[in-house]
Amino acid sequence: MNNNPIAVIDSGVGGLSIWQKITQLLPNESIIYIADSKNNPYGNKSYEEICKNTALMIEFLLKQDVKAIILACNTATVFCLNELRERFPKIPIIGTVPVVKTAAEKTHNGKIGILSTENTANSDYQKKLIDKFAGGYSVVNVGTNKLVPLIENGKIDGEEVNETLKLELKRFQDERVDVIALGCTHYPFLRKNIERIMGNNVLILDSGDAIARQTKRVLEKTENLAPAQNPSYEFYTTGDPDKFSKIASGLVNKNIVADKVVLENVFVGKKIGIIGFGIEGISSAKFLLKKGAKVTILDKKEANEIDEKDLEELKGLDLNYIFGINYLNHLNEFNIVVRSPGVKRGLKELEEFEKNGGLITSQTQIFFDLCPAKVIGVTGTKGKGTTSSLIYEMLRAQGLKVYLGGNIGNPPLDFLDRLTSDSYAVLELSSFQLIDLKKSPHVAVMLMTTSEHLDYHRDANEYIDAKRNILRFQKSSDFSVVNRDYIPSNESDIFTQGKVYKISKERETKNGCYVKDKKLTVNTNGASEEVIKTDEILLPGSHNLENVCAAVIVAKILKVQTKNIVKVLKEFKGLEHRLELIREINGVKYYDDSFSTTPETAIAGIKAFKNPEILILGGSSKNSDFSELGKVISEAKNIKAIIGIGAEWPKIKSKISSIRQAQDKSQTLIIERAKDMYTIIAAANKIAAPGDVVLLSPACASFGMFKNYKDRGEQFKREVSKLT
Numbered sequence: 001m002n003n004n005p006i007a008v009i010d011s012g013v014g015g016l017s018i019w020q021k022i023t024q025l026l027p028n029e030s031i032i033y034i035a036d037s038k039n040n041p042y043g044n045k046s047y048e049e050i051c052k053n054t055a056l057m058i059e060f061l062l063k064q065d066v067k068a069i070i071l072a073c074n075t076a077t078v079f080c081l082n083e084l085r086e087r088f089p090k091i092p093i094i095g096t097v098p099v100v101k102t103a104a105e106k107t108h109n110g111k112i113g114i115l116s117t118e119n120t121a122n123s124d125y126q127k128k129l130i131d132k133f134a135g136g137y138s139v140v141n142v143g144t145n146k147l148v149p150l151i152e153n154g155k156i157d158g159e160e161v162n163e164t165l166k167l168e169l170k171r172f173q174d175e176r177v178d179v180i181a182l183g184c185t186h187y188p189f190l191r192k193n194i195e196r197i198m199g200n201n202v203l204i205l206d207s208g209d210a211i212a213r214q215t216k217r218v219l220e221k222t223e224n225l226a227p228a229q230n231p232s233y234e235f236y237t238t239g240d241p242d243k244f245s246k247i248a249s250g251l252v253n254k255n256i257v258a259d260k261v262v263l264e265n266v267f268v269g270k271k272i273g274i275i276g277f278g279i280e281g282i283s284s285a286k287f288l289l290k291k292g293a294k295v296t297i298l299d300k301k302e303a304n305e306i307d308e309k310d311l312e313e314l315k316g317l318d319l320n321y322i323f324g325i326n327y328l329n330h331l332n333e334f335n336i337v338v339r340s341p342g343v344k345r346g347l348k349e350l351e352e353f354e355k356n357g358g359l360i361t362s363q364t365q366i367f368f369d370l371c372p373a374k375v376i377g378v379t380g381t382k383g384k385g386t387t388s389s390l391i392y393e394m395l396r397a398q399g400l401k402v403y404l405g406g407n408i409g410n411p412p413l414d415f416l417d418r419l420t421s422d423s424y425a426v427l428e429l430s431s432f433q434l435i436d437l438k439k440s441p442h443v444a445v446m447l448m449t450t451s452e453h454l455d456y457h458r459d460a461n462e463y464i465d466a467k468r469n470i471l472r473f474q475k476s477s478d479f480s481v482v483n484r485d486y487i488p489s490n491e492s493d494i495f496t497q498g499k500v501y502k503i504s505k506e507r508e509t510k511n512g513c514y515v516k517d518k519k520l521t522v523n524t525n526g527a528s529e530e531v532i533k534t535d536e537i538l539l540p541g542s543h544n545l546e547n548v549c550a551a552v553i554v555a556k557i558l559k560v561q562t563k564n565i566v567k568v569l570k571e572f573k574g575l576e577h578r579l580e581l582i583r584e585i586n587g588v589k590y591y592d593d594s595f596s597t598t599p600e601t602a603i604a605g606i607k608a609f610k611n612p613e614i615l616i617l618g619g620s621s622k623n624s625d626f627s628e629l630g631k632v633i634s635e636a637k638n639i640k641a642i643i644g645i646g647a648e649w650p651k652i653k654s655k656i657s658s659i660r661q662a663q664d665k666s667q668t669l670i671i672e673r674a675k676d677m678y679t680i681i682a683a684a685n686k687i688a689a690p691g692d693v694v695l696l697s698p699a700c701a702s703f704g705m706f707k708n709y710k711d712r713g714e715q716f717k718r719e720v721s722k723l724t
Contacts, residue, residue, distance in 0.1 A: 003226045005030040005234070006215065007066040009057050012040040012152045013248050014186030015072030018096065020252055021208035022070070023233075026216055028226040030233065032064055034261065037239030041148040042075040043117025043184075050119075051080040056263040058088055060236075063372040064421045067224045068092040070215060072185045075119045092218050099181060099205050100129045104137060106203050107179045111138045113172040115194075116183025118143035140175045144168045151186045154247040162193060169197050182206040189251055232477040236261040241438075257475045257497060259439060262369045268292035273322075273331060275299070276340025277306055282313060283411035284338050284363045289317060296320040296334070298327040331358065338362060341407070341432035360436070364429070367412040368439040373403075373423035376554060379434060379470045380447025380483070382601045383547040385575050386539070387447060388428040390551035393572055395424055397564035398555075402426060407433060424558070435466040440473035443557060444496065445481045445550050449488040450600050464488045471496035479557050481550055484509055501557070503549035505542065513549040513556075520549065522556055531562060537569045541579050541608030577713035579605055579697075582720050587690025590720045593697035594713030597622060599629040602699035606632060611693045612640040614684050618649030619700030619712075629699055630655025633668070641669035641687055643680055648700045676705070677712075681719035694720075 008015045008022070012035050019033055034057050036042075042050050054076045061069060069091055071077050071084070077095035085093050103112045114121070121143025146164050155161050172180060180202060182188060188206040195204055219225045235258035237244040248256040270293050274281050277299035285295050296319070299306065303323045322330070328349035331337060336359045339345065345360075354360050368375065378388045385408050395402040403419065405412035406427035419425060427441065449467055471480050471492055478498035483489040485506050493500045501524075502512040513522045518534045531552055534545060548569060555565050574580055577594040584590070593605045597619070606613065615633075626648075633639055633656050644653055649672070656668075669687065674680045684694045696716050706712040 003030065003229055004065050004067040004224070005032045005232070006068045006070065006219070007032045007034065007061045007064070008070045008072050009034055009036075009054065009061070009076070010072040010185060011036050011042040011053075011076070012148070012186070013037075013244070013251055014148070014151065014184060014189075015070075016248055016252050017185050017188040017206065017208050018070060018072045018211050021212040022215060023231075025209075025212040026219075026226075028229055028231055029219075030226065030229075030231045032061060032066060032234045032236070034061065034236040035238070035244060035258075036263075037152070037237045037244050039238065040152055041117065041145060042073055043119050043143075043145045043148055045075075045119070047079050050076050051083055053263075054080050054084060055087065058084065058091075058093075060261060060263055060372075062088070062091065066091070067222075068094065068215060068218055070094045070096070070211060072096050072211075074183050074185065075117055078120050078123050092222065094211065094214055094218060096185060096207050096211055099207050099210050102210075103179045103181045103205055106205070107137070107177075109176065109178050110136060111140065111175055111177040111179075113140045113142065113175070113177035113180040114183050115142050115144075115168070115172075115180060115187060117148060118145050120183050138175070140171055140177055142168055142171055147190065148184065148186050151189055151251075152247070154250050156189045156251070157193065161190065162197070165190065165193055165197055169194065172198065172202075177202065179203045179205065234475070234477060235259070238263055255476070255497070257473075259473075259475075260369065265291055267336075270294065270335045271333060272296070272336045272338060273298050273334040274338045274340070275328070275343045277301065277310060278340055278342065279409065280363050280411045281338075281340045282310060283413050284340075284366075285314065285319060286317070287363075287366075287413040287416070288338070289319070293336075294320075296322060298322045300325060300327050332356060334358065336361060338366070339436075341430060345435050362433065362436065363411060363413055364406070364427075364433040364437055365439070367416060367425075367427075368437065368441075370416060371412075371419060371425060372421050373419040373425045374443070375441035376424060376426045376443040376445070376558075377406075377429050377441030377470050378427070378445040378447065378550070379429045379431070379449075379467050380445070380489070381450045382596075382598065382604070383447045383543070383550075384428045384430075384445075385595070386544060386578060387445060387547040387550045388426050389575055390547065390568065390572060391445075391554050392426045393568045394551060394555040394560050394565050395426070395558065397568050398558075398560040400424055400558075400560075406430075429470060431463050431466040434469040435462075437469045438473060440470055440478065440496075443479045443481070443554055444470040444474060444498070445554060446470060446483065446489045446492050447550060448483050448486045448546060448600075449492075450486065450598075464492075468492050468495045471498070474498040481512070481553055481557075483546060483550070484512070484514075485546070501553050503546060503553060505545040505549065513553040515545050515549065520545070520552065522552060524556065529562070532566050532569055536566075539569070539572055539574050540581075541604060543604035543608065544574075544579075577709060579608060580713075582717050583723075585720075585723050586688075588685075588688040588692050588694060590684075590694045590716075591696065592713045592716050593695060594702070594709045594716060596697040596699060597701050597709060599624050599626050599699045602697045603629055603632050605695055605697035606636065606639070609693045609695070610638060611691055612638050612689070614641045614643065614688055614692060614694045615639060616643045616645065616680055616684070616694070616696045616716075617652055617699055618644050618646035619698045619705070620646055620703040621648055622701050624648075624699070626652045626655045626699070639668050640692065641671060641684075643671045643674060643683055645674055645680065646698070646700060646704055652699065677715035677719050681716070681723070685723055 081095040331353040392404040402424040408428040484502040484504040505515040
């Protein structure tokens with residue numbers, strides 16, 4: 001028995017008439033439907049165009065491990081079926097033609113009408129089939145290219161449709177045919193109209209039931225019928241997915257959500273500008289060069305400010321560069337612009353480029369458009385890197401073929417060519433990557449979400465709305481995981497059509513994963529399972545229990561065994577610069593939490609320990625509100641000292657001082673004016689005693705004293721390693 005999907009191919013929505021019949025006859029089968037709406041209709045296309053486009057759809061489907069393909073387009077069947085079977089011999093391809101045998105059996109006066117597209121009618125294919133079956137029949141072959149465009153726009157009734165039908169059916173009336181075979185899978189949607197015009201004495205036949213029966217016979221013969229299961233239906237279109245989804249939903253009276261799919265190399269010969277000379281920009285340049293594009297990298301830095309290692313990495317490649325303050329002045333020279341995450345979507349130059357017909361995309365969007373694998377996407381204000389890594393390790397422990405990328409520092413285009421339909425891609429996704437994304441992952445995770453990056457986004461609403469794109473384009477066959485404990489995350493479940501799971505470290509969840517009584521429990525479909533005791537989880541910090549819950553429920557959704565989940569949780573130490581234990585010396589533990597660039601993450605780091613703490617706080621501005629951080633520090637009983645650094649330290653200090661004065665509490669030891677990491681660590685070492693924790697959790701960006709949070713963390717590690 002096999003539960004791989006079967007596939008239905010058509011030039012547009014017509015094949016949905018076949019899809020309906022198959023779902024009725026084979027209710028356990030999962031189905032992938034793909035429509036070449038971009039190139040529809042096929043009725044007026046050349047033989048070469050039809051075969052090429054159909055072959056591209058089959059190549060896409062083979063990557064999805066389909067077990068049979070129904071060629072629902074009669075025109076493609078007539079012209080390409082034999083060629084396609086020769087080209088793809090390992091997959092059964094079932095063609096669609098009018099039910100000529102039944103038509104010949106049912107006619108009383110020997111007059112059969114065939115209604116099809118012009119290409120199919122001109123081939124005379126159906127008449128030859130009838131003549132081959134039995135001679136002596138009068139066949140009236142009517143080919144029209146007027147009906148398919150109407151149906152493709154959702155018009156199956158009304159004056160325009162009926163007037164067009166009357167005109168096309170007049171020959172059948174004049175010839176007094178008593179059986180009409182529909183030679184296009186679009187036309188069953190007009191069946192009632194045709195019956196109304198032709199009258200009750202004319203039998204209308206379509207091939208839907210016959211094709212469904214033939215599909216069943218093929219699957220039985222190859223022992224590929226699906227066992228009893230909950231089938232999934234996926235829909236793809238090469239055209240406008242919103243338009244296709246709306247029209248398809250109306251035709252079959254079901255909620256259909258289609259993904260856009262790119263079947264051919266749309267980049268070859270295109271002039272593409274990549275904005276941003278960073279890790280992702282370099283990755284995009286390499287990928288697009290391989291696709292035959294003419295690539296230019298644009299960056300507002302001057303050439304002498306670019307890292308020499310980055311330039312060396314691209315040495316010898318056929319690339320152009322535009323550096324300096326005027327780097328966006330000539331966007332009109334490009335067909336496509338690829339925006340790196342740090343580049344604001346609302347730049348006036350980008351808006352003008354788009355207004356003039358230019359296409360703006362991103363590495364993330366390109367990856368989603370081309371990826372054959374199932375994608376697990378993780379976003380949130382903090383915790384997304386840790387959660388992504390946990391999911392990755394759990395899937396690896398299960399023996400699955402999995403890749404980790406995205407905001408975590410591994411550009412996904414670097415491993416796109418290695419992915420197949422049985423692979424998994426785990427992506428950490430920032431608001432910068434999600435803000436203009438038009439697809440959502442198969443499994444979407446929305447962790448704790450608060451206000452962040454207000455130096456980039458217009459306001460908190462834009463930031464949260466960008467995050468919600470991870471859910472917005474999901475289908476009913478997808479899954480979402482949201483954090484129950486944060487209002488912006490919890491209220492985001494209305495944006496997905498997927499099945500929703502919720503996580504919490506504060507309360508039970510009916511469908512999801514939660515922490516209670518120092519145990520981590522999964523609750524799905526009314527059944528509960530204790531996964532692990534919280535004191536067995538190696539990852540430090542109570543806030544990380546949220547991330548663990550998210551990873552566990554994702555692993556459960558993807559059928560990872562509990563023993564593999566537990567193994568990872570007992571061994572996973574955490575990510576670099578995220579509450580990373582660097583060293584214990586003379587009884588003092590030094591933790592690098594340099595990735596903490598917000599008050600919320602600093603609070604989580606502070607609360608992770610009960611030992612006396614020496615905090616290193618401060619840095620450059622992200623327009624954060626430090627009121628809650630000041631309150632937490634003031635109320636904590638274990639804050640021994642604070643080493644304040646950077647431009648934001650006075651703001652943090654003011655919040656701490658005002659609360660302490662109001663509560664009449666003694667002052668924590670404050671150390672200031674440290675200008676470099678050597679001085680910071682020297683000060684911490686001087687006052688630290690056995691049992692203390694020295695915690696670098698700055699709550700701020702790093703610029704000014706350091707290049708970035710990684711540089712800050714590396715300097716911390718280096719100076720701690722020198723202690724004796």
